[in-house]
Amino acid sequence: MQRIIGMALAAAGVVLLVLGISAADSVASDISRFFTGNPTDRSVWLMEGGVVGIAAGGVMAGMTSRQIRRT
Numbered sequence: 001m002q003r004i005i006g007m008a009l010a011a012a013g014v015v016l017l018v019l020g021i022s023a024a025d026s027v028a029s030d031i032s033r034f035f036t037g038n039p040t041d042r043s044v045w046l047m048e049g050g051v052v053g054i055a056a057g058g059v060m061a062g063m064t065s066r067q068i069r070r071t
Contacts, residue, residue: 006060013053020046 023029023043032040 010057
């Protein structure tokens with residue numbers, strides 16, 4: 001069950017990362033980048049959430065039940 005949850009979390013992370021990259025290429029992000037030098041906060045949060053989701057899902061999916069019981 002732990003492996004399935006980890007894989008789902010990693011898949012959700014990939015989706016968030018793709019949405020964040022897509023939002024970073026939007027017109028709103030281009031305007032924000034023109035005035036502030038940074039993309040919109042939404043695109044940054046989506047990309048950061050995606051990276052965290054992928055990392056957490058990878059760790060969860062990679063752990064065996066024996067490793068989980070030890071911690």
